[in-house]
Amino acid sequence: MKVVRGGTVVEATWSGPADLLIEDGKILAVLQPGTPVDDDAEIIDATGKLVLPGGVDPHCHVGFTSGEFTSLDSYLECTTAAVFGGTTTIVDFAIPRPGQRPLDAAESQRAKATEGLCDSALHACVVEWDDTTAEQLATMADAGIRTVKMFTTYAGETMADEHTILNTMQTTRDLGGMVIIHCESDAIVADAQNLAARTDGIDASNMSRTRPELAESASVAAVLAIAESQGAPVYFVHQSSSDAVELVADARKRGLVAFTEAVAHHLVLDDSEYSGDEPERFVCCPPLRSADVVTGLGTHLFTGQITTIGSDHCCYDLTQKRSHRHDVRHMPNGLPGVETRLPVVFSKYVSELGLTASRFVELTSTNPARTNGLYPRKGSLMPGSDADIALWDADFEWTVDIDDLHMATDYTPYQGRRMRGKPVTVLVGGRVVVHDGELVDATPRGRHLEADPLDFSGAFTM
Ligand code: URP
Ligand code: ZN
Numbered sequence: 001m002k003v004v005r006g007g008t009v010v011e012a013t014w015s016g017p018a019d020l021l022i023e024d025g026k027i028l029a030v031l032q033p034g035t036p037v038d039d040d041a042e043i044i045d046a047t048g049k050l051v052l053p054g055g056v057d058p059h060c061h062v063g064f065t066s067g068e069f070t071s072l073d074s075y076l077e078c079t080t081a082a083v084f085g086g087t088t089t090i091v092d093f094a095i096p097r098p099g100q101r102p103l104d105a106a107e108s109q110r111a112k113a114t115e116g117l118c119d120s121a122l123h124a125c126v127v128e129w130d131d132t133t134a135e136q137l138a139t140m141a142d143a144g145i146r147t148v149k150m151f152t153t154y155a156g157e158t159m160a161d162e163h164t165i166l167n168t169m170q171t172t173r174d175l176g177g178m179v180i181i182h183c184e185s186d187a188i189v190a191d192a193q194n195l196a197a198r199t200d201g202i203d204a205s206n207m208s209r210t211r212p213e214l215a216e217s218a219s220v221a222a223v224l225a226i227a228e229s230q231g232a233p234v235y236f237v238h239q240s241s242s243d244a245v246e247l248v249a250d251a252r253k254r255g256l257v258a259f260t261e262a263v264a265h266h267l268v269l270d271d272s273e274y275s276g277d278e279p280e281r282f283v284c285c286p287p288l289r290s291a292d293v294v295t296g297l298g299t300h301l302f303t304g305q306i307t308t309i310g311s312d313h314c315c316y317d318l319t320q321k322r323s324h325r326h327d328v329r330h331m332p333n334g335l336p337g338v339e340t341r342l343p344v345v346f347s348k349y350v351s352e353l354g355l356t357a358s359r360f361v362e363l364t365s366t367n368p369a370r371t372n373g374l375y376p377r378k379g380s381l382m383p384g385s386d387a388d389i390a391l392w393d394a395d396f397e398w399t400v401d402i403d404d405l406h407m408a409t410d411y412t413p414y415q416g417r418r419m420r421g422k423p424v425t426v427l428v429g430g431r432v433v434v435h436d437g438e439l440v441d442a443t444p445r446g447r448h449l450e451a452d453p454l455d456f457s458g459a460f461t462m
């Protein structure tokens with residue numbers, strides 16, 4: 001038995017002084033501060049700390065192959081970095097390679113879960129509908145893989161057409177699942193890229209121009225209409241602008257079950273990074289937006305229109321990012337971020353701008369667990385939940401430096417950023433894995449988490 005004593009417990013719906021009793025990897029009880037416990041209970045001192053449910057990262061690519069590039073981390077490397085950053089569950093993607101069946105992609109990716117330092121779940125992915133797809137989706141749903149990633153861009157790679165999106169929504173809806181979708185109009189993007197190639201240039205410094213906000217909004221509107229026609233829930237990954245977020249919020253007002261995910265880099269960085277010396281460090285899809293758009297997006301964290309915050313972690317290194325910097329059409333897209341997701345959002349939005357710690361937990365842990373069928377096993381510290389716990393020092397001041405991070409890359413887009421607030425001690429399934437910033441238990445005990453059927457009929461309708 002262990003007790004986390006003396007801290008301020010922060011749940012999505014309440015926070016206050018409380019001790020947590022842990023047994024067999026789970027929360028056994030939430031106690032009044034100082035409640036006597038067994039003499040032989042191990043005490044974990046949380047005095048002066050915030051005690052948060054471990055983060056759930058709903059959008060994390062591990063060892064992800066796209067085009068000619070594969071991101072660099074193993075499950076152990078990615079989850080170790082995650083835990084250092086206060087995240088104790090990741091949701092990865094099984095993106096089929098050309099010609100591969102979604103089910104085969106899922107089975108091979110799922111097998112890696114036991115290499116993780118923490119637990120993980122998986123999103124399936126459908127690119128093309130055929131006679132076998134419905135049965136594959138049913139098989140995956142039986143194995144607890146219920147969320148299905150789709151793309152409206154990346155033609156010739158992972159882009160799905162409207163028929164495929166509609167069929168997949170219809171089928172996943174009936175399986176207690178949900179389509180989660182990357183929306184950018186591929187036609188608008190291709191046109192913008194061609195124009196850039198003919199005029200200003202298609203190098204990394206012009207990244208923003210090649211993927212305009214309108215491409216995102218146009219695609220979100222089209223996908224919402226398909227979801228509405230099917231009465232299917234839908235989750236939009238990495239929404240980067242207020243316009244896109246508001247389309248989804250308006251759809252919710254009409255009764256759709258529709259969710260917005262934001263990712264940390266769109267909330268914290270802006271497109272001025274593309275004017276710097278190494279714009280390739282910041283190449284991601286959708287691209288970083290203007291400072292005004294970032295402010296608008298961040299406002300939605302406070303007003304409730306954003307459901308979750310992910311990382312969209314893609315662990316490429318500088319050699320990979322530099323290799324095609326003259327032409328963004330051939331660059332690896334995506335930024336390393338599984339370790340920095342929580343600290344950069346906490347520092348800017350909780351420490352600086354006054355977002356409540358409870359809303360932070362809701363966005364980064366509780367809601368990601370809910371939208372992935374993992375709640376209340378994950379995303380909560382109530383009795384019965386897994387004892388995945390992050391002790392935060394909310395006042396700790398530090399500077400981001402790649403030498404202090406653990407991701408399998410040689411750069412971070414946040415290099416040199418001043419921060420306030422950091423997870424210092426992290427428990428995974430009741431085991432102390434990081435203590436005072438040091439890894440003290442490196443044994444992989446990760447499990448593949450099976451998602452429960454999604455049910456958005458109750459209190460959670462946001
Ligand atoms: O830039 C990004 N987001 N790369 C990863 C693939 C995706 O679109 O999520
Ligand atoms: Zn090449």
Ligand code: ZN
Nearest residue numbers: 182237238285
């Ligand atoms: Zn995407």
Ligand code: ZN
Nearest residue numbers: 059061312313
């Ligand atoms: Zn992604």
